[in-house]
Amino acid sequence: MQTKKEKSAATERTAPTGSDGPTSKALRLLDETFEEWRYEPSARPSAYFGALLLSFGGLLLGGGTFALSRISEGAWHENAWLMLTAGLVLEVAFLILGGKPEAAVHVGQLGVAHEADGKLERLAWCDITRVSIVADGLKLETDGKPVLIGFEHHTQAAARVAAEAKKRIPKRVMCDEDELAGLGESRGGEKVTAEAAQVGKSLCRATGEALTFEKDVRMCGNCGALYHRNGVPRRCTECSRKLKAA
Numbered sequence: 001m002q003t004k005k006e007k008s009a010a011t012e013r014t015a016p017t018g019s020d021g022p023t024s025k026a027l028r029l030l031d032e033t034f035e036e037w038r039y040e041p042s043a044r045p046s047a048y049f050g051a052l053l054l055s056f057g058g059l060l061l062g063g064g065t066f067a068l069s070r071i072s073e074g075a076w077h078e079n080a081w082l083m084l085t086a087g088l089v090l091e092v093a094f095l096i097l098g099g100k101p102e103a104a105v106h107v108g109q110l111g112v113a114h115e116a117d118g119k120l121e122r123l124a125w126c127d128i129t130r131v132s133i134v135a136d137g138l139k140l141e142t143d144g145k146p147v148l149i150g151f152e153h154h155t156q157a158a159a160r161v162a163a164e165a166k167k168r169i170p171k172r173v174m175c176d177e178d179e180l181a182g183l184g185e186s187r188g189g190e191k192v193t194a195e196a197a198q199v200g201k202s203l204c205r206a207t208g209e210a211l212t213f214e215k216d217v218r219m220c221g222n223c224g225a226l227y228h229r230n231g232v233p234r235r236c237t238e239c240s241r242k243l244k245a246a
Contacts, residue, residue, distance in 0.1 A: 025221045034196065035192070036107055037189030037190065039157035039190075102154075109194070125239070131169075136151060136152065140161070156188040156189065166180065204228040217229070220239065
């Protein structure tokens, strides 16, 4: 016969940890496997316009360069410099209007992340101070630079972020039900596994103690706030989720 304490421990070990909302496991370890959705940017007319600028600019530069290379053979093309100039203008316009590739967005148990140069720039749910809908996207405010999930390239990702934020940090979501419904359903994306970032210079949210060793870190399974194992409060200081019994 299992004691009540043993049954409780067994339940915690086998509790589901899916990412369809706040997980049933109050505290997580950083070496666990986490889940999230990855959203590729959707193609818009501006992307096709940029491709046209790049293509025509390349053709003009190539034609102008070829014409200049034929000078010594007496086959000078009188419009060579015009072609080169026009090609250069189109290439510069491409860099300004469509040259910067849109980053993929990750949304899941660890928060929101953008891919940048092969690396993830992650924002934990607990670090988001305000969520609001603006004209061109979903705005995530932080203590630093705000993050915008643009509607032009990431409509589905924005809907997923809003839905997750409403479940995890509802008091920080400044959108009414009609606005959230207008974003559509939180669907799509590729489900992938993720690893929590190293603690670095993080501090315990409850005690302010430096988190030096990952084995001593406990993470709120709902909003991602980090605590030292000896300083875990009864309720999360960021999302108020119950973390341990009295």
